[in-house]
Each structure stands twice: as structure tokens, then as C-alpha cells.
Amino acid sequence: MTETDGTLDYWDTRHRQQDELASGGHIGLDRAGNELFYALRLGTLLGLVGDLSSPAAPLFVLDAGCGKGHFARALARCGHRVDAFDASEEAVDRARAAGGGPRYARARLDTWRSPWPYDIVVCVDVLFHLLDDTEWSAALRNLASLVRLTGRLILTDEDTPVPRARGDYILHRPTAAYRAALEPLGLRHTEFRPYRFREIEVGFHVFTRIR
Template sequence: MADRTMPRDSARAYWEARHAEHDELTSGGHIGLDRAGNELFYAQRLGTLLSLIGDLSSPTAPLFVLDAGCGKGHFARALARCGHRVDAFDASATAVDHARDRGGGPRYAVATLDEWRSAWPYDTVVCVDVLFHVPDDEEWAAGLRNLASLVRVAGRLIVTDEDTGRRTPRGAHIVHRPLTAYRAELEPLGLRHTLSRPYGFRENRVGFHVFTRTR
């Protein structure tokens, strides 16, 4: 049975408050770390993310990248600086307003994971530390399937979670799901799991999972 301890409206209210009350890094990073710790946490994740996306972008043929659940836009701006054409969205209007004020190239919008639509598919869709903050299983699956639908053939979907071996709730705001749960949703849609890479940051057990669209 789906865990409904955190309805969508309550989750949105939680993130609105968190983005309003905390700075750019803490609001979307590790709430238990100080500023310096979050600087390191963001830098390490960004370095790994960029290595997974690759350096195939160019001024004449930039990669088309979606940052799903972008928060205040830290990763989206970094991807834009690296020459990629970036769309980014988040369910928090407070976070998106902050991201727009910072500018830096990405196109921002307010949407949930299952709401976002695009007229064109993306080369890469990234969703960093977002899906395990969706406690409801049906909402999680709907969001994941929608993200998959946005990836072009031979493109990649990059998501993050622990590979716990089983569904593992942690309080009202977090549910970690194993890689097998992601594969069960994505493989029927034509996305094959091609790589996992842990963060390797302190005690954090989350890592990147890369899925490549084969059809």
C-alpha cells in the first residue's frame, strides 16, 4: 500500500517553508550540514554529475538538459555555464523566484515532477535528491514515468537515491527506494540501467543511477 503520510499539498508547504527559511545551499542540500559542509556536498555532486553528462556540448550544438526539481537553481546554473541549454523547474514558487533572480541562463518554471511537459525531448534529464523526497508511491511512480517520457532515444535519465534493497521510509519527508523499483518502472518504457555511482560523501549513502533510452 502506498505511504500517504505526506500528501502533495503538505509536501509543497514543507518545501515552500524550507526554501523561505534557509539559504541557497541548505534549502536544497543537506539540512544537517553547515555552510562549508554544503559547499563541499554541492561541489562533489556537481563534479560527478558533469562527468556523467559528459562534455559533448558545443556553441553550435548544445546539449538540451532538464533539471527536474531544481530548487534554487544551483545545478541548473552550473550546467548552463558549461554550455548546455537548460530548462529547470521546481514545485516551490519561492525557490523558482530565487533562481530567476539569479539568472545565469536556464529557463525556469513552477511544476511538479508529473506535470512538466516539453515540445521537444531532452538529451539528458537530471533529478538530483528529489525523488526520495516523494513519500507517496503513486506520485513517485507518476513523476518518474513522466521524466522518462521526456528523454530522447539514446538520451539519459539521471536520478539519485540510496540502493537500500527495500523501500525505506525515513521520517515524514523521505522514502528511499531500491534500484529494482526504478528499473521496474523504467525498463518497460525503454530505459535501461547503465551505471550507478555513489556520492562517496561522508556517511551519505545516496548515489547517481543512470538510465539510457534504448527505444
């Protein structure tokens, strides 16, 4: 998540006090609503990632900002090799305790390093919590650096032409801002797939590395 001590305290507290769905889902939804919200996002994400892996050649996937590991565990159940990290110590501890196959670590979006590139890097409902533009840009650059040639960076935000703040800890940035940050790094915007869940306008932006 974000880097300031105050923000990390917020996420540590949220992961400690909220259940495994509300802590990384929609805090305004009840349990049934979050069950549906997670299922919808997961189904769309798995469709975007695809099923091209095999026991002999699994896809190598990174879940950046994994929270308590809900999506990371699902990706691992599909046979993918999954690394996952989050800046919240509380979230990572809970994810490790749940097990399920992924390798977990604590790191920020702009500091995670890997000795190998990933086929897929996913970052679900994290980047719009980075209010500082410098921090957001550094996170994007680092995530882009982790994607192999022809691999995909799958991240979530609204498909908006202008910045839109929602409350005190969400800033949706224009699709053009993502393209301006990522296209010079060799990633082309290839798809936007909205959640289509209630009033939420967020969806999956897919960037594919072409060089």
C-alpha cells in the same frame, strides 16, 4: 517536489528560511559541509553529463526539481541549454532572480511537458521525497517520456535492495523498483555512482533510453 499543500508549504518555507545551499542540500550540515556536498555532487553530475556539447550543437538538458537552480546554472555555464522547474514557487522565484541562463518554470514532476525531447534529464535528491508510490510512479513515467533516444535520465537515490524510510519525509526505494518502472518504458539502467560523502548512501542512477 511533492504535490500536497502541506508538503509544498514545507518546501516554500525551507527555501525562504534557509540559504541557497542548505535549502537544497543537507539540512544537518553547516555551511562548509554543504559547500563540499554541493561541489562533490556537481562534479560527479558534470562527469556523467559529459562535455560533448558545442556552441553549434549544445546538449539540451532538463533539471527536474531544480530548487533554487544551483545545478541548473552550473549546467548552463558549461554551455548546455537548460530548462529547469520546481513545484515550489519560492524556489523558482529565487532561481529566476539569480539568473545565469536556464529557463525556469513552476511545475510538478508528473506534469512538466515539452515540445521536444531532452538529451539529458536530471533529477537530484527529489524522488525520495515523494512518499506516495502512485505519485512517485507518475513522476518517473513523465520524466522518462522526456528523454530522447540514446539520451539519459540521471536521478538520485540509494542503491538499496529494500525500501528504507529516513525521518518523516524521505523514502529510499530499491533499485529494482526503479528498473521495474523504467525498463518497460525503454530505459536501461547503465550505472550507479555513489556520492561517497560521509554517511550518505545516495548516488546517481543513470538510465539510458535504448528504444
